[in-house]
Amino acid sequence: MWKASEPSDLDTVLKDERAAIAARRKKLNLPPPEDDLVGIALSGGGVRSATVSLGVLDVLNRNGFLEKADYLSSVSGGGYTASYVHATLKKHGSGPASFANLFTEENIRQLRNHGSYLASTLFGYFKLAGAFIFSFFMNLVWVLALFVVLGATANYLFLWIDSRVAYLYSEVLLCAAIFVFLVHFFLHGFRRYFWSSNILYKVEGIIIILAIPYAAHLIFNAFANAHGVFTRVFLACNCTSKAGHLLSDLLFRTDWRQTIAVSLAILGFIGFFANPNILTFHRFYRDSLARAYLFLVKGVDRAFKLFTLNPGKTPDEWGAAPYPLINTCLNLLGRDPEHFSGTSTNEHFILSPLYCGSKLTGYAPSNGPAYKSMTLATAMAVSGAAVNPDMGYKTNRFLAFAMTILNLRLGYWAPNPRFQSFPGLTWWPFFHIAELISRTNANRMRVLLSDGGHIENLGVFELLRRRCRLIFAVDAGADPDFTFQDLQELIIQARNILGVKIEFSVMPETVIRPEPSHGYSRAHFAVASISDLPGAYENLKGYRGILIYVKASLKAPDIVRKTKEPSYLYKTWHPAFPHKSTADQFFDEPQWNAYYTLGKDMAEEVLRNVLGNGMDTADSRGMAAGQWYSKFESKLREQLQEKRNPAQTDK
Numbered sequence: 001m002w003k004a005s006e007p008s009d010l011d012t013v014l015k016d017e018r019a020a021i022a023a024r025r026k027k028l029n030l031p032p033p034e035d036d037l038v039g040i041a042l043s044g045g046g047v048r049s050a051t052v053s054l055g056v057l058d059v060l061n062r063n064g065f066l067e068k069a070d071y072l073s074s075v076s077g078g079g080y081t082a083s084y085v086h087a088t089l090k091k092h093g094s095g096p097a098s099f100a101n102l103f104t105e106e107n108i109r110q111l112r113n114h115g116s117y118l119a120s121t122l123f124g125y126f127k128l129a130g131a132f133i134f135s136f137f138m139n140l141v142w143v144l145a146l147f148v149v150l151g152a153t154a155n156y157l158f159l160w161i162d163s164r165v166a167y168l169y170s171e172v173l174l175c176a177a178i179f180v181f182l183v184h185f186f187l188h189g190f191r192r193y194f195w196s197s198n199i200l201y202k203v204e205g206i207i208i209i210l211a212i213p214y215a216a217h218l219i220f221n222a223f224a225n226a227h228g229v230f231t232r233v234f235l236a237c238n239c240t241s242k243a244g245h246l247l248s249d250l251l252f253r254t255d256w257r258q259t260i261a262v263s264l265a266i267l268g269f270i271g272f273f274a275n276p277n278i279l280t281f282h283r284f285y286r287d288s289l290a291r292a293y294l295f296l297v298k299g300v301d302r303a304f305k306l307f308t309l310n311p312g313k314t315p316d317e318w319g320a321a322p323y324p325l326i327n328t329c330l331n332l333l334g335r336d337p338e339h340f341s342g343t344s345t346n347e348h349f350i351l352s353p354l355y356c357g358s359k360l361t362g363y364a365p366s367n368g369p370a371y372k373s374m375t376l377a378t379a380m381a382v383s384g385a386a387v388n389p390d391m392g393y394k395t396n397r398f399l400a401f402a403m404t405i406l407n408l409r410l411g412y413w414a415p416n417p418r419f420q421s422f423p424g425l426t427w428w429p430f431f432h433i434a435e436l437i438s439r440t441n442a443n444r445m446r447v448l449l450s451d452g453g454h455i456e457n458l459g460v461f462e463l464l465r466r467r468c469r470l471i472f473a474v475d476a477g478a479d480p481d482f483t484f485q486d487l488q489e490l491i492i493q494a495r496n497i498l499g500v501k502i503e504f505s506v507m508p509e510t511v512i513r514p515e516p517s518h519g520y521s522r523a524h525f526a527v528a529s530i531s532d533l534p535g536a537y538e539n540l541k542g543y544r545g546i547l548i549y550v551k552a553s554l555k556a557p558d559i560v561r562k563t564k565e566p567s568y569l570y571k572t573w574h575p576a577f578p579h580k581s582t583a584d585q586f587f588d589e590p591q592w593n594a595y596y597t598l599g600k601d602m603a604e605e606v607l608r609n610v611l612g613n614g615m616d617t618a619d620s621r622g623m624a625a626g627q628w629y630s631k632f633e634s635k636l637r638e639q640l641q642e643k644r645n646p647a648q649t650d651k
Contacts, residue, residue, distance in 0.1 A: 007362025007417045013355045014466060020310070020318035020354065021070045027320045028067065028096050036625045039071035039463035040322065041473040042078025043486065044384070044453035046582045047115060049077030049476035050293070051592055052552055054111065055599020056474050057081065058103045063607055064621030067099050068628060071468060072322040073459040075452035076384040077582075078474065079326055083380040084111070084293040086309055089321040091296045096320050107296075112596075114292035115587030118285075131284035139407035142274040142429055145267040152259045154216030161213065170214055177207055267429065274428040276435075282410050286381035294377055306374045307366035309353040325462050326351040326379045327452035330358050331390040331411075333397075334439035346392030346455045349447075350462060351379040357417035361442050364417035371415060378412070385410035385450045386582070389435055392454035397438045404436040411435075411450040419445050453477070457486040460547070461493055464500050464530065467543050470629045471530070475551040476599075480579040482513040487549065495533065502547060504528040505639035512551050520556035524602040525549060525609075527636045546632050550602050552578045567601065570594035610635045 021033045040060070042053040060066045066085075074082035085102060092098035101107075114120065119128040161169050180203055277283070297304045311319045330349035349358040356371045357363035364370045388411040389400035403409060413431050426446070434440055440448045452459065460473050477486050487508065494500040504526050511523040530545035554577075557568050570590055571577045578598055587595070610631050611620055623631075 007357060007364055008355060009362060010359050010465075013357075013363050016315040016354050017323055017352075017466070019315035020323055023316050023318040024070070024320050024323070030068070030624060033070065035467070035469055036629065037070045037466060037468040038068055038470045038625050038628065039073055039460075039466070039468035039472070040066070040069045041459035041463055041471060042072070042074040042082055043459060043473070043475045043477050044076030044078060044386075044451065044457045045477040046077040046384070046386070047080070047117065047585050047587050048478070048552075048578070048580065048582065048595055049474075050080035051115070051587065051595040052476040052578070052599040052602070053078050053081040053474050054084075054103075054108075055596045055601075056550065056603040057085065057599075058108075059600050059603035059607065060472070061099055061102055063611075064623065065472070065607075065628065066102075066322070067096070067320075067621075068623070068625050069322040069472075070625075071325055071463055071466065073325040073327060073463050074383065075327045075457055075459040076386060078459060078476070079380045079383040079452075080289060080293045082324060082326070083289075083376055086321055086324055087294045087297045087304070087376060089319070090304075090309060093319075098320065108596075110295055111292070112589060112592050114295075115589065115592035116585070117288050117292035118585055128284075132281055135279055135281050135284070136407045138279040139274070139276075142267065142270055142432065143405060145263060145270060146429060146433075149260065149263040149267055151216045151219060152263055154213045156260070158213035158217040173207065173210055173214060176203070177211075180204055180207065268427075271427045271429045272425055274432065275426070276409070276428060276432060277412055280407055280409050281387075282381060282385065282412060285384075285410055286377050289381055289384070290377035293380070297376075304376055305372065306351060306356075306376050306379050307353050307372060309376070313367075315354060324352055325459070326383050327456070327459050327462060328383050328385075328449040329392045329452055329454035330361070330442065331392060331395070331440045331448045331450060331454075332360075332442060333390055333395060334434065334441040345395065347442075348455055348461060349449055351382065356414070361417045361447065364415070370417065370419070374414075381410070382412040382414070382449050383452045385412060386453065388450040388454075390438060390440055390448055391450055394454055395438060400438050401436055404432065409435075411448055413446040414449050416442065416445055416447045418442070453486075456490055456493060458490050460490050461498075464494050464498055467545070469545040470548075470625070470632060471545065472548045473550065474599075474602075475549065476578075477552075478579050478582045479551075480576060482509070482553075484508055484551075499533045500543065501531050501533050502528050503531070504549075505636055508549060508551065512553050514553070518556060521553040522555070523609075524551065524553050524555065524605050527632060527639055529636060546629065546636055548606065548632060550606060552598065552602070554578065554598070555601075555605070565597060565601075566590065566593040567595075567598045 018033060021037070025032055040057075042057075043049055045052075057066055060069075072082050072085065088102050088107070089098045092101045116124075119125045158169065180200060183200060294304070309319075309321070309324065311317055328349045328351060330347040331345070332347055333345050347358045347360045349361075350356065351366075351374065353366055355363040356366050356374065366372070366374065387403075388409045389395070389403040390411065431444075431446055431448075434444070435448060457477050458473055458475055460471060463471050475486060479485065491502050494502055505528070506526055508526040511526055512521050514521050526549050528547040528549060530543070530547055532543040554567065554571060557565070567578070571594075574580065574591075577594060607620070
């Protein structure tokens, strides 16, 4: 049984994270954290975001910035690369020297070879098709069992009603439907004299409700009369044919009590095995990502648990890696006034080595009974579960119903942090049905998680919650029209939920959006100030920081770059680059090289503008977090000055 207990609150989580950050800084011979926390955020965007982010982190690591980062926050595709970073640092001991092993030629080649991580060979495409088809039919087992129960119940309800009205039930129902149809069709001009349209609509609704048992009667009997339908499903060989006949005989009995009893028994039994975390496409997706990005770590499922990223048993024993925040979306489509007051249809839910949870549900220890089996591969896949029936505020309830039936989902039913004792058995149809009718909430023993981009696609929100003074955000989401929607959503959430204002000195639209005349951007990035609003209720008084917002874009090249660099060569034949659809998760080598090179170009431009052309790698590697902040602060002041004096702005 599940036992309700008090989960950890946000203050406890932040306190332990601060202890872990203090431990890593000590290992790196850096001063202890005060108000100088540094965070890197990698956005969603599938393999495109993963590849761009890889190029960005390669440059930041070479210049010592990655090592100075206290947090590495990721969403969806950005989480692929973030997970690779943490797995690699873990493999090499999580010490200061391990950063040199992050972006070796051998590792980059391995990542490039898995650019098409879902299927890279002809046989890989057969594996992909097989995984999808078999997951569909495995999910169909409980769906069929449920519909047989409902169909049998409705069928015998019809027979009972029909016998009580002298077998006139269907005839009366049909006559009523024809009458309403004729009134609507021929007598609409006279409706105000005898019936209003509102009354007719109510009658139509009643007819539909009464027609359900009749429709079930027709379908159920058509299915029952096709004796051997299960035989055909079970193939036409001897043993399976007999099994099919036996199943048909059991389900379609003349005694309705036996039919319903057998159907309920089958549904009850298979319900304990119909685990959507296993029977959906989620597992294939997770394993494919693990092979592509966690290739340095063997035994991902058995040994590499999320909580083992911490080399010790307490936060004080954290290694030298930035602390990971893997962002997911907690779906809350079934509202409850007591627990959901003030929320919308979703909530920020983090998966991390110390704690997993959200402010609404509380946080469970990652090494506790609820989350100790969570692997880094699973966390990475959950954060990237873009295809799912429930997608936070983006959910379409009619589409969600169809996607659940068809098993088109990557989401994950995770333990609810509000309940600390994890059960041995779960009757899964209860959660299937909650997802089917979009009634997910935080009051049950499991909660439904999906892609972090369903709530905030940049991964910056949790860094703001932690009052990071310097945030380097990479936006590689699909935005072909440069509407900056993900950035706008972040600004709104920061203001409305945290009471934090993000204000750009030069609007990103003016420098990053491509010029209509030639199709290239003036810059890859823009700098914003972060400050708390008066009366902010998150105790952020005095919070000040800087956001470096870097967006996937191409600057106008010189002749040499245009003819030699992979990004510009690829752009020649693929005009949508660098914002091809996220549906494209099959990168060949030229495409992968183009996005990886673009990521490096973007990061180099940021550092060149901020540090100056004269500063070499050795100088930047020796800079402390405070010095990095001062450099970006100077860039912010420079942009403010340019804003006040437009004539001085570089053209």
